[in-house]
Structure formats: structure tokens, C-alpha cells
Amino acid sequence: MDESLIILIVLSLCLGTGCWLVFIWAVKKGEFEDVEKPKHRMMDDD
Amino acid sequence: MTLFAEQTCSHCGISFRWKGISGDGDNGTVFCCRGCQGAHRMICAAGLEDFYLRSGRAVPTVAEALPAPFNDTDLARYLTPEGDLCRFDILIGGITCPACVWLLERMLVRVPGVEHVSISYSGGIASLRFDPALVTPLELFSVVTRLGYSPRPYSAGRSEQEAQRERNDLLLRFGTALFLTMQLMAYSYALYAGYFQGMGEEMKQFLQYVSLLVTTPVVFYSGWPFMAGAWRSLKTASPGMDLLIAMGALSAWLYSAWALLHGQETYFESAATIVTFVLIGRLLELSVRRRAMSGISSLYTSSPQRATLLRDGGSCTVDVDEVRPGDLLLVRQGERFPVDCLILEGETEVDQSLATGESQPVLLTGGDEVRSGCVNVAAPVTVQALRPVGQSYLMRVASLVQMAQAGKPGLQQLADRVSAWFVPAVILLALLVCAGRLLYFGDSAAVAVMSALSVVLIACPCAMGLAVPAAVLAACSRSAGLGIILRGGDVIERLATTDYALFDKTGTVTRGLPGVIRFETYSGFAGSVVLQAAATVEEQAAHPLARAIARHAAEHGYQPEACRDFHAVPGRGISGVLPGGERVLCGSGVFLQEQGISPASELHSAGSATAVLVAIDGQQAGRFLLIDQLRTGAGDAVSGLAAAGITSAIISGDHQFAVDRIAEEVGVSSALGGMTPDQKLEYVTELLQQGQRVLMVGDGVNDAPALAAATVSCSLSGSSDIALENADVIITGDDLSRIATAYHLSRATMRIIRQNLGWAFVYNVVGIPLAMAGHLTPVYAAVAMTASSLLVSLNSLRLMRFNRHG
Numbered sequence: 001m002d003e004s005l006i007i008l009i010v011l012s013l014c015l016g017t018g019c020w021l022v023f024i025w026a027v028k029k030g031e032f033e034d035v036e037k038p039k040h041r042m043m044d045d046d
Numbered sequence: 047m048t049l050f051a052e053q054t055c056s057h058c059g060i061s062f063r064w065k066g067i068s069g070d071g072d073n074g075t076v077f078c079c080r081g082c083q084g085a086h087r088m089i090c091a092a093g094l095e096d097f098y099l100r101s102g103r104a105v106p107t108v109a110e111a112l113p114a115p116f117n118d119t120d121l122a123r124y125l126t127p128e129g130d131l132c133r134f135d136i137l138i139g140g141i142t143c144p145a146c147v148w149l150l151e152r153m154l155v156r157v158p159g160v161e162h163v164s165i166s167y168s169g170g171i172a173s174l175r176f177d178p179a180l181v182t183p184l185e186l187f188s189v190v191t192r193l194g195y196s197p198r199p200y201s202a203g204r205s206e207q208e209a210q211r212e213r214n215d216l217l218l219r220f221g222t223a224l225f226l227t228m229q230l231m232a233y234s235y236a237l238y239a240g241y242f243q244g245m246g247e248e249m250k251q252f253l254q255y256v257s258l259l260v261t262t263p264v265v266f267y268s269g270w271p272f273m274a275g276a277w278r279s280l281k282t283a284s285p286g287m288d289l290l291i292a293m294g295a296l297s298a299w300l301y302s303a304w305a306l307l308h309g310q311e312t313y314f315e316s317a318a319t320i321v322t323f324v325l326i327g328r329l330l331e332l333s334v335r336r337r338a339m340s341g342i343s344s345l346y347t348s349s350p351q352r353a354t355l356l357r358d359g360g361s362c363t364v365d366v367d368e369v370r371p372g373d374l375l376l377v378r379q380g381e382r383f384p385v386d387c388l389i390l391e392g393e394t395e396v397d398q399s400l401a402t403g404e405s406q407p408v409l410l411t412g413g414d415e416v417r418s419g420c421v422n423v424a425a426p427v428t429v430q431a432l433r434p435v436g437q438s439y440l441m442r443v444a445s446l447v448q449m450a451q452a453g454k455p456g457l458q459q460l461a462d463r464v465s466a467w468f469v470p471a472v473i474l475l476a477l478l479v480c481a482g483r484l485l486y487f488g489d490s491a492a493v494a495v496m497s498a499l500s501v502v503l504i505a506c507p508c509a510m511g512l513a514v515p516a517a518v519l520a521a522c523s524r525s526a527g528l529g530i531i532l533r534g535g536d537v538i539e540r541l542a543t544t545d546y547a548l549f550d551k552t553g554t555v556t557r558g559l560p561g562v563i564r565f566e567t568y569s570g571f572a573g574s575v576v577l578q579a580a581a582t583v584e585e586q587a588a589h590p591l592a593r594a595i596a597r598h599a600a601e602h603g604y605q606p607e608a609c610r611d612f613h614a615v616p617g618r619g620i621s622g623v624l625p626g627g628e629r630v631l632c633g634s635g636v637f638l639q640e641q642g643i644s645p646a647s648e649l650h651s652a653g654s655a656t657a658v659l660v661a662i663d664g665q666q667a668g669r670f671l672l673i674d675q676l677r678t679g680a681g682d683a684v685s686g687l688a689a690a691g692i693t694s695a696i697i698s699g700d701h702q703f704a705v706d707r708i709a710e711e712v713g714v715s716s717a718l719g720g721m722t723p724d725q726k727l728e729y730v731t732e733l734l735q736q737g738q739r740v741l742m743v744g745d746g747v748n749d750a751p752a753l754a755a756a757t758v759s760c761s762l763s764g765s766s767d768i769a770l771e772n773a774d775v776i777i778t779g780d781d782l783s784r785i786a787t788a789y790h791l792s793r794a795t796m797r798i799i800r801q802n803l804g805w806a807f808v809y810n811v812v813g814i815p816l817a818m819a820g821h822l823t824p825v826y827a828a829v830a831m832t833a834s835s836l837l838v839s840l841n842s843l844r845l846m847r848f849n850r851h852g
């Protein structure tokens with residue numbers, strides 16, 4: 001019981017860390033620099 | 047000057063009254079200038095005709111775009127090599143809608159050698175990556191220019207780059223804190239449950255160690271800005287919010303780390319949540335500041351970079367910086383005046399909205415002065431420069447705005463004021479507890495220090511961190527529903543303490559558009575005949591007065607008929623022939639006199655109203671009186687503020703008598719006319735020095751310095767960019783009474799914030815003695831913390847029920 005809990009906790013930490021790394025990558029790439037354009041982007045069909 | 051019937055340019059959509067240029071083929075296209083024709087041809091050749099379907103008819107006129115005055119060596123300085131490619135940033139003037147961005151990106155990416163194009167919609171900055179062997183920067187510029195936009199090389203100012211770095215840095219810290227805190231809460235709830243239901247010692251220890259693992263980066267990496275701020279405020283002995291946060295987070299972390307080693311209950315979640323919540327606030331604050339900065343650069347954008355200098359019988363293009371007072375310049379139709387200057391030759395209509403807020407073009411002739419940044423609408427003129435560019439109107443306003451922003455006394459915010467006495471009190475108490483435990487109870491040093499730390503820890507509850515942001519968040523979303531945009535939380539506090547309100551007249555209290563208030567007939571003409579005649583003739587003209595009369599006639603059911611021989615004299619009036627053969631004249635008294643009719647001189651004017659006289663077949667037939675109409679809710683705004691004890695005044699650049707009339711109508715006792723931007727600023731600073739807290743409401747470029755200096759500023763949607771960027775409160779829609787609503791909402795919000803902070807203190811009053819006695823247990827902490835945070839949140843939600851009269 002305890003072992004499975006520990007495994008799950010470690011697993012969730014690993015998953016979270018994965019998301020966190022994606023977030024860091026996104027910030028570095030400048031994904032959050034212009035939040036105005038993407039909402040108009042969806043109107044483009046190409 | 048002969049004018050043609052009104053036509054609409056097929057590219058930029060402006061209405062114009064000169065001989066247009068027909069498009070290719072016989073498809074009925076017509077253009078206002080060669081540039082628009084060229085742009086249209088380019089767009090069609092590229093197969094991007096869709097542009098005309100998706101744009102909201104807001105394409106900049108090509109005439110506004112300056113001819114590309116740059117050369118490749120100039121531009122080479124702005125290139126940044128990136129491997130084989132070059133990076134090139136261009137500031138593109140004239141981007142008004144997403145369709146502009148769409149078009150520019152597609153046209154630029156088709157240029158051979160261009161690898162990547164990305165244009166930011168908000169800033170209008172294009173970031174290009176291209177192969178310098180295949181295309182030169184100048185060729186890229188010419189693509190942009192030919193489309194009708196004005197490109198300029200852009201090198202992000204140092205402050206701007208700094209702000210961007212700061213924002214990214216904060217975003218990383220916040221993202222990290224949020225992710226780790228979410229993980230941490232799962233462990234904390236498990237530990238809470240374990241406390242009540244019992245839990246294996248091993249499991250508990252494991253969860254506590256994992257908690258320590260995830261909390262440490264939150265406190266020391268994400269919380270680093272607070273630590274640094276706390277250190278600064280310690281050095282300057284000025285306790286503030288940073289110190290309180292750093293103290294709370296650090297003491298919770300230290301206490302928990304110690305407790306973990308001694309097998310006691312931990313409080314890691316309290317350290318992490320404080321840091322996370324406050325980081326959200328910081329992030330919002332930074333984005334607000336960023337928008338204010340782009341306001342200044344938008345003003346610089348409207349200042350022309352090159353001027354056409356007339357010298358020795360020829361003309362040459364020079365940099366505006368090289369223009370000296372006394373130089374002769376040519377300003378073509380559609381161009382902006384590069385510096386403050388005097389018109390020498392020619393007659394034209396000038397759009398002075400940038401300087402006076404007046405949206406109506408004004409007829410200017412030789413001897414008249416024009417300010418830099420105003421647009422020459424009708425015809426080319428020769429002018430003499432009066433001042434160098436740095437001392438001209440546009441740059442003077444820009445520097446006034448900067449000065450006003452810098453000189454604004456930093457308002458100490460409520461949270462900072464509270465912590466200014468709260469922090470020393472807590473530290474003192476903690477020291478007393480530590481000393482008491484050591485000396486009086488004779489406890490060990492470790493126990494004494496722990497008790498002191500627990501006092502600090504309990505004194506910084508989450509409720510305190512939530513008290514202000516939760517209320518601000520609720521207020522901001524409620525105000526958005528009421529058509530009011532609040533720029534940040536500090537605005538609410540400043541608005542709530544206002545005791546003097548200043549309004550601009552044209553465009554703020556009034557619509558800035560004339561409307562008919564009275565219609566009279568003479569010489570036995572029937573009203574229906576005169577209205578029908580006026581409707582038919584005025585329909586042909588684009589002048590705001592003509593539009594107002596045509597609108598008035600339409601409202602009374604008179605539709606225009608076919609008009610022949612239409613003729614207009616700029617600044618005077620118009621004439622035309624009705625289907626029945628009657629010749630109709632509409633215009634000023636002077637115009638009728640010139641046409642051989644002598645209307646009684648008392649009819650020429652009527653107080654502050656503008657009179658438009660109508661003559662049919664040489665006989666004076668009627669008269670329209672027009673005035674600038676009040677905006678909806680202007681009176682309600684003033685009376686709503688007066689009910690709360692706020693004095694209102696009008697400050698305007700318009701003539702004193704026009705200002706007095708409006709002041710009387712809306713019920714304002716004090717009104718000042720003929721004010722320049724500097725005088726408005728001076729008036730605001732004077733009031734501030736008298737200790738008043740000033741609310742400034744304005745819409746024009748000429749209001750911008752006063753807006754920046756005022757305690758709190760308000761603009762309406764549709765105001766000039768610079769006014770909007772400097773406004774703390776923006777009213778969407780037409781109803782000025784919303785400013786009173788905003789004021790009452792801010793008062794209600796402050797009430798809620800005080801209640802929230804009050805509750806957080808009650809929590810402390812109960813908690814601190816418990817902590818001092820060493821009876822701080824996790825049960826108490828978990829229940830009390832959750833309950834008080836919930837209470838604070840629910841209390842803040844009451845703001846969502848606020849209504850207009852609330």
C-alpha cells in the first residue's frame with residue numbers, strides 16, 4: 001500500500017516536471033510575448 | 047478649388063472629393079491616389095483579394111505612408127546576424143486591424159529569401175528572418191510601403207528589452223511556484239487527513255520530506271524578488287509588503303524544516319501559497335506598466351521622420367532633425383506636418399485632432415500656424431518651419447507625458463501602509479516571546495526561537511495575501527460587465543479617494559460632433575420645402591456640419607433627391623440645383639453675401655451655436671443652428687460625483703464661451719477654456735500640490751500630460767492612443783455616467799478590502815496568543831486558514847452583485 005503510494009507520488013512529480021519543462025521551453029521561445037494575435041489567428045483559414 | 051462628388055477609394059476606403067484614379071479594367075474600382083492603386087494591384091496580383099472582405103475598412107491611406115527615405119547602409123545597422131540568416135525588426139505604422147497583420151505577413155513571406163515573418167498585433171512590430179544574399183532590407187521596406195504602411199527600423203529600446211526580460215523572469219518564477227504549490231497541496235491534504243485519521247510515521251515523514259523538496263524552490267527561487275525587496279527595505283529601514291511576505295514565507299519554511307527534524311507538524315503549504323498568490327499580483331502589475339510604456343512609443347510613431355525641404359528652387363528630402371527654424375518645407379496632401387510651422391502659400395484643410403481634440407478639419411491659409419503631427423487633408427502647402435522638431439508640439443507633449451509620469455508621487459498602497467506598522471509590531475512581539483520564553487519560562491534556546499518563528503508565521507496568514515487581490519479581481523470583472531475597464535488594483539484605491547474631478551470638453555463631455563438644435567424659416571418659405579432642399583444639397587457634402595443637417599432632415603423624413611451642378615467652397619458653403627430647377631445655397635453668412643444675398647447680420651451667428659443659412663433662388667429661406675452635443679450621461683456623471691462630495695470642473699482647449707455653455711448645461715460651476723496641454727498639466731499639478739486627489743477625464747493627445755499627472759485618469763473608448771495608454775480607467779461605449787459608477791464601485795471595493803484585512807487581523811488576534819503559548823496545532827492552522835481564506839473570497843464575491851447605482 002505504502003509502496004504504491006510512493007510510486008504514484010514520484011510518478012506525479014515526474015509528470016509535473018515534464019509539464020514544467022514544456023512551460024519553460026514555451027516562455028523561452030516567446031510564446032507569451034504576444035497574446036493578442038492568436039485569438040485573431042483562428043479566423044484565418046490557411 | 048473645384049471639388050468632385052464624393053467617391054470611396056476601393057483600397058483604403060476613405061471618402062474623397064477629387065478626381066480619382068480608375069482601376070485596371072472596367073470593374074468600377076477607383077482610388078484616391080497612385081499609392082492605393084499600386085497597393086490594390088499588388089494585392090490582386092498576389093491573389094489575396096480576400097483582404098478586402100476581411101478588413102473592417104480601416105486600411106491606412108497610402109498617402110499617410112511616407113516614401114521610403116532609407117538606404118541599405120542605414121538599415122544594415124539594424125540587422126542582427128543569425129547563422130546564414132539575418133534578423134530584422136521593423137516597426138510598422140498603420141496597422142489597425144488583424145487583416146493588416148494577415149496581409150503584411152503573407153506579402154512579406156512571399157518575398158524570395160524571407161524565411162520567417164511574425165508581426166505582433168498589439169505593438170505593430172514585425173520580426174523578419176531573411177537571407178541577405180537574396181533580398182536587401184530596402185526591398186522589404188518597399189514591399190511594406192507599397193502596401194500603404196509606413197515601415198521604420200526598430201531596435202527595441204533598452205528599457206523595453208529590460209521590461210521584457212523582467213516579465214519573462216517573473217513568468218518563470220510564477221509558473222514554477224504554481225506547479226510546485228499544486229503538487230504540495232496534494233501532500234498537505236494527505237497530511238491533514240493523516241492528522242485526524244492517523245497515519246504511519248514512515249508515510250508522514252515521507253510526505254513531509256517531499257513537501258520540503260517542492261517548497262524549497264518556491265521559497266528561494268520563486269520568492270527571490272521578495273527576499274531581495276525585503277533586504278532593500280531592511281537596509282533603508284522602511285518596512286513594506288515585501289518584508290512581510292519574505293518574513294512569512296521564511297519563517298514558515300524555517301519552522302517547518304525544524305519541525306520536520308523533530309517529528310512535529312509542518313507548515314510548508316503556508317510558505318508556498320503566500321509566494322504564489324503575491325506573484326500573480328506582480329505579474330498583472332508588470333503588464334499594466336508595459337502598456338503605459340507603449341503609449342509613449344505610439345506617440346513617436348505619428349511623428350514624421352523625413353521632411354521635404356525647398357531650397358534654391360528645388361526640393362530635397364531631409365531628416366526632420368535637420369530642419370532649422372526658417373527653412374521652407376513642402377507638405378503634401380495626406381502628409382503630417384513634420385514640425386511646428388507657418389503656412390506661407392496655399393490653402394488647405396488640416397486635421398488638428400491630435401492637437402485640439404477637434405475631429406473636424408479646419409481651413410487654414412497663409413499666415414496660419416500649424417502644429418507638428420497634424421495631417422494636411424486637402425492640398426499641398428508651402429510652410430516655414432518655426433521650431434526644430436525637438437521643440438515642436440508632438441515632442442513637447444511626449445516629453446510632458448514622460449515628465450508627468452516620472453514626477454508622479456509614488457502613492458503608498460494600502461497593503462504597504464498596513465505593513466509599515468504591522469511588520470515592526472510583529473517583529474517586536476516575536477522578540478518579546480523569544481526573550482520571555484528564554485528568561486521567564488527558562489525554555490531552551492531552540493524552543494524559544496521556534497515560538498518566536500511561529501508568531502511570525504501565524505501573523506502572515508493566506509487571508510492577508512488574499513484580502514486585496516480577491517477583492518480587486520472581483521471588482522475588475524464586475525466593472526468589465528458594467529462597461530468599465532480598470533487598469534490594475536491600485537487604480538481602485540486611487541479612484542476611491544478622489545476629491546476633485548476634471549473633465550475635458552470636446553470629445554469627453556461632448557461628442558465632438560455637431561447636431562442641429564434649432565431650425566427656422568424666413569420669407570414665407572414652408573419648413574418642408576427648406577428641409578427638402580437642404581437634405582438634397584447637403585447630402586452631397588462630406589463636411590461634419592453638412593452631415594449633421596442631412597441627418598436632421600432624414601430624422602424628419604426628408605430623403606435627398608437628385609442634385610445637379612453641385613459646387614463646394616472649402617470653409618464657406620455649398621450650392622446645388624434641385625430637380626425642380628431651384629438653385630440652393632447652404633453656408634455661412636459670408637458665403638451668402640459673396641453669392642449676392644445679404645442676410646440680416648444678426649443671423650450670422652447665435653451665441654456659441656454655429657449658424658448655417660439656406661437660400662433658395664436668391665432668397666434667404668432658412669437657418670440651422672448647430673452645436674456640439676452633450677455626451678449621454680454627462681450630467682449624471684457630474685451629479686453622481688457631486689453626491690459623493692466631489693467637485694467637478696471642465697478644462698478645455700476650446701473657446702471660453704463654448705466651455706461656459708457646456709459647463710452650465712452639465713451643472714459644473716467652474717470651467718476654464720483656451721488651455722494648452724502644458725496649462726492643463728500645470729492646473730492638475732497645482733491641485734495636487736494643494737493636497738487634492740485629482741481624477742482627470744479626457745480623450746485627446748492634448749489631455750495626455752494631464753492624464754499622466756493626475757492621481758487617477760479616465761478615457762473613453764475611441765480616444766487617442768496616447769490618452770488611452772495613460773488612462774487608469776477606460777469607459778467603453780458612450781455613457782459618461784459610468785465614471786460615477788466606477789467611482790462608487792471603487793468605494794465599495796475599498797470597503798470590502800478593509801473588511802477582508804480586518805478579518806485577517808481578527809485571525810491574528812486569536813492566533814498570535816495561541817502561537818505565543820506554543821499551542822499552535824495543525825488542526826487549528828488548517829481549519830482557521832481555510833475558513834478565513836474562504837471567508838475573504840466569499841466576501842469579495844459580494845462585489846459581483848454591485849449594480850450601477852450601488
